[in-house]
Amino acid sequence: MRKSSIPIVAVVLLGAAFSYFSLDDQLKEVIKKNDLKAYEKVPPLDSAKVELGRMLFFDKVLSGNRDISCATCHHPSLKSGDNLALAIGVGGFGLGETRVMGEDRERIPRNSPELFNRGAEEWHTMFWDGRVSGTPNTGFLSPADEKLPEGLDNVLAAQAMFPVTSRDEMRGEIGDTDIFGEQNELSLISNAAPQSVWHALMQRLLAIPEYRQLFKQAYPQIPQNKLGFQHAANAIAAFEIKEFTFVDSPWDRYLRGDLSALNDSAKRGALLFYGKANCAGCHAGNLLTDQQFHNIGVAQFGPGNENAAPLDAGRFAETGNPKDRFAFRTPPLRNVAISGPWMHNGAYIRLEDAIRHHLNPMKALVDYDIEQLSPELRLTLKNDPTVIARMLSNLDAGVSSSISLEDKEVEDLLAFMESLTDSSAMNLNRLMPNAVPSKLPVEEITPYRRYKNY
Ligand code: HEC
Ligand code: HEC
Known part of the structure; x- marks a missing residue:
């Protein structure tokens, strides 16, 4: 008994150690490939x-x-x-x-x-x-x-x-x-x-x-x-x-070399973010935004903006370029877990829903839950089929094919989002x-x- 249990324990421990190191190893590659750096303090101000x-x-x-x-x-x-x-x-x-x-x-x-x-x-x-x-x-x-x-x-x-x-x-x-x-x-x-x-x-x-x-x-x-x-x-x-x-979120500490700053779930989330979930396609670089404009099909409500009112055509009002219709600037994500409600109009009160939105914007738009809006804003939701069809007709290619993630993977993405919070904020x-x-x-x-x- 005693003799045989030792190798088994050793194999289990080795296996655990191996998978632990491999998360960090994979992330190391990702960090290098994307040239990611910790966010640094700005020079002193007057x-x-x-x-x-x-x-x-x-x-x-x-x-x-x-x-x-x-x-x-x-x-x-x-x-x-x-x-x-x-x-x-x-x-x-x-x-x-x-x-x-x-x-x-x-x-x-x-x-x-x-x-x-x-x-x-x-x-x-x-x-x-x-x-x-x-x-x-x-x-x-x-x-x-x-x-x-x-x-x-x-x-x-x-x-x-x-x-x-x-x-x-x-x-x-x-x-x-x-x-x-x-x-x-x-x-x-x-x-x-x-x-x-x-x-x-x-x-x-x-x-x-x-x-x-x-x-x-x-x-x-x-x-x-x-x-x-x-x-x-x-x-x-x-x-x-x-x-x-x-400048001191767990993710920043991880980028500075403290491998214990993230738990495994956040590490898996980071791998998804920069990998198959394709989040970094837009939330790119050290600020987690490409500072570009994308239509990801977020539900329209509120008074609307400028000539497009009662809709808000976003970037289109600035450029007149049809591809910018309903496009908004990719938001940065440091401290995102504490900064809801989310999206250009606060359409989501749960961070998980804001993340899930990207996995299948068409479904998210059609099934949008108005309960999360104040009663006065619910009355202004523009979700008739023509509006929805117009919005979906120029959905950004980065979110137009639906991505299937298991619930556990969404949890990991959430854990990564939470690792972007600096507790002093x-x-x-x-x-x-x-x-x-x-x-x-x-x-x-x-x-x-x-x-x-x-
Ligand atoms: C095609 C570009 C694109 C991709 C890919 C993308 N996003 Fe976004 N993301 C955006 C844009 C643009 C918004 C804001 C949209 C709006 O308000 O209309 C946004 C909003 C968000 C928000 C809300 C932030 C806030 O401050 O309101 C979160 C969280 C988020 N994205 C996380 C993710 C995650 C996680 C992924 C990967 C599953 C992802 N994004 C993939 C472009 C993208
Ligand atoms: C009535 C509420 C309100 C007041 C008052 C207000 N803001 Fe804002 N602020 C907003 C809204 C809403 C936006 C986004 C507007 C948009 O994108 O069209 C915004 C955008 C910004 C942005 C841009 C952030 C980014 O990521 O692009 C900054 C910076 C900012 N405000 C700073 C200020 C400062 C400084 C003042 C005072 C001089 C101020 N705001 C007054 C509501 C307000």
């Missing part, structure tokens, strides 16, 4: 700029009616998002999943994305439809064309010029009054003159002594009359880069200032709701 940016990010004085800040839709307590499928802008009340729309307002047609790691050097595309893009070297493309000022530090700063000009997000409609009943002077400016909005906003900010001081500390070499909203935008971007960059309440220079209230989530999942 702290005076970061502090100015923090104030601006949380200050509702940036909005026409003084009722909404960047943080309303990108709140640290909500993982830099808002927990809503579609964002609620000017006129809304509350924060997070209990936020409600003001009278006679509409939803923003898109989901507020998380803001993680957008300061990476490789980032060059902002918004779900990429309408702001570029680098400081190549210059920036944006809806403001030549009116966009020079001197923007990066694409994140270029992006920060736009929420304040958007009537629905922050600026307000003609005839709006602010929360004190005063005229909203920003709303009176023509849509064709974004430069006048930026100018008027700087007047608002520089009328507040504390902002004059903060701008002076951040830009000591620039006289006050030469300060423009691009300086505010650069500061907001510095804050976003400093506080929303996370889970609780960001420390980013909130106690007060902002305008003395407008800083929005906070009550402790009960702060930890609730949607």
Whole structure:
């Protein structure tokens, strides 16, 4: 008995050891082939700029009616998002999943994305439809064309010029009054003159002594009359880069050589992601996005966007190229497990469903479960056969042939997605200032709701 059991135990142990090493060996190949690297910290940022940016990010004085800040839709307590499928802008009340729309307002047609790691050097595309893009070297493309000022530090700063000009997000409609009943002077400016909005906003900010001081500390070499909203935008971007960059997910630790950072399920998930599940066909490179636009057939609901309304044609509105119809930018995936609801319109409240969607988009679109939408959004679902046929007619080739995965394999993919979470991104309440220079209230989530999942 004793004699014969030893070799059996040895064989079992050897076998286990062999398969353990082989997962890592296979992954080593994948990592090499895809040239994957851990996400690295950005170079240090000027702290005076970061502090100015923090104030601006949380200050509702940036909005026409003084009722909404960047943080309303990108709140640290909500993982830099808002927990809503579609964002609620000017006129809304509350924060997070209990936020409600003001009278006679509409939803923003898109989901507020998380803001993680957008300061990476490789980032060059902002918004779900990429309408702001570029680098400081190549210059920036944006809806403001030549009116966009020079001197923007990066694409994140270029992006920060736009929420304040958007009537629905922050600026307000003609005839709006602010929360004190005063005229909203920003709303009176023509849509064709974004430069006048930026100018008027700087007047608002520089009328507040504390902002004059903060701008002076951040830009000591620039006289006050030469300060423009691009300086505010650069500061907001510095804050976003400093506080929303996370480099220590288990996957990053694994890429740095700590083979114990992932469990076997996550390792199998990574192999599927870069292998037969073909996720890396689009979620490519170190940011887990190719920053390109693909129609993967996500259900349409909400008010719709621009000329395509009540549909949202995504990238098509920017390029007019039929192949871009219903295409949205591939989202990055670091911290994806904590940043739902998922997709450009928050169509899914379960990460597993967002993953399964890709395996058979046609089925996912036809069988879309509207229970996960708020009652008001359910009424706006556009799922008649003509719409579905149009969407499926130019489905991206990367998802057009259905992939069959066993339930266990989907679990492994999920485990890999979870391994992309840096645990220090889970609780960001420390980013909130106690007060902002305008003395407008800083929005906070009550402790009960702060930890609730949607
Ligand atoms: C009303 C809610 C709302 C407010 C207020 C708001 N955002 Fe957003 N933000 C969104 C939505 C929705 C999108 C996606 C819009 C789209 O793609 O068309 C977005 C997109 C972004 C992006 C692009 C991320 C990416 O991956 O492309 C950044 C960065 C960002 N917002 C930062 C800010 C900053 C900075 C402010 C304040 C100046 C701000 N937002 C104000 C809702 C909001
Ligand atoms: C053809 C390109 C493509 C392929 C292949 C692909 N994706 Fe995606 N993925 C996208 C696009 C584009 C979106 C956003 C679509 C939208 O919102 O309309 C997305 C969204 C997601 C989301 C939601 C993220 C968020 O922040 O909302 C997850 C999670 C995801 N993909 C994971 C995967 C996994 C896992 C695979 C492999 C099974 C995969 N993707 C394969 C292009 C792709």
